[in-house]
Amino acid sequence: MLKSGSVLLLRRALPLRRLLNSRFIATTVSPRIGAIAHERLSPSPTTPPPFRNEIKFFASTPEQDHIEVPLFIPGVVGKYAKALFITAVRSGALETVESELKQVVEAAHNSPTFADFLKDLSVPKEVRVKAVLDIFGETAFSDVTKNFLAVLAENGRLRLLEKMVMAYSEIIMAYKGQVKATITTALELTPQELEGLRTALKGYVKPNQSLVVNQQVDRSIIGGLVIDVEDKHIDLSVENRIRQIEQVIKEAFGEI
Structure with missing residues (x-):
């Protein structure tokens, strides 16, 4: 499993553009994973938890009621994909969000370290959220994508990211x-x-x-x-x- 020291390594060393660089993973990340074992992350007491209010992102609101989702996908994956679609439509960022999330999935395919981070439920919630904010804060990703990843981290759903991206793409195709x-x-x-x-x-x-x-x-x-x-x-x-x-x-x- 990916322990907190490894998450710290991700936070410090793995912005997305470098996660996508398999040579960097092989020569820099992998040799250092075993060396970091004891240092733990904790949220700063002076910093309010970012994206906390974005949980409402998944609740039905009057603003969202008029947005028709053209394809029903059951289960948790469908629920998140639907909420993401509604939010992306309201933000005018359908294709942007799809492209950005596919880059994240590709990064997980290219980096076992990052893939383990997405799957590891033993990582405390505050550590997951902080790592996601730090990693993706260094990218030019849209706020919708960053908020979505933060919500997944907070709710322990990062391991379902690839399925959610596939479901989101299916909804976009139906929409078009x-x-x-x-x-x-x-x-x-x-x-x-x-x-x-x-x-x-x-x-x-x-x-x-x-x-x-x-x-x-x-x-x-x-x-x-x-x-x-x-x-x-x-x-x-x-x-x-x-x-x-x-x-x-x-x-x-x-x-x-």
Whole structure:
């Protein structure tokens, strides 16, 4: 687990721009993690706890009532993503907040130290909040993003950040009338092939919607392609065809 000394190291040495630098993590952060074990953080008694009032950020207010959230996502993740969306709409910072939070998620992917900090519930609340304020206070992030991260730190929800960012992105897509289509192939498609599939799929979205196509490569499907559009799943892979043939043979001849 990430102890308070490691959090202190994060506070002193890891503004986001350096978290994203994997060389810095490998050569500077990792060797020093074990060396700091006893020093603890505590909030300054003369400094009022920042962002404390931002907890209301998650409560419904008359100002928020007229903002319609176009996609329902259940659970805690959905609750936070919805509140973030409402706040970002009111601040005119939808895409800005999305981009900034994706940078934070990327930083966690690149730094095991930072990822441990996000997950470690043993770190006291005041330590988490202070570390987040110090780390992200050195960035040019929007107030909405900083406040959101501080609230997550205060409420012990930092470990859910990546899921919340994914949910927030889904809400933004719905807000813009965008439909995500994921095309999985064994080999990367040419631009012409991808455009042909995009054109073919346009007939399956509503006139007021736009299609956002994402291609991914999975060699295990052997050949063909797999298409996912919203709740529709079309498996035209060679792997699936082989499974179907195996099932027909099993039904015809029984277990061998």
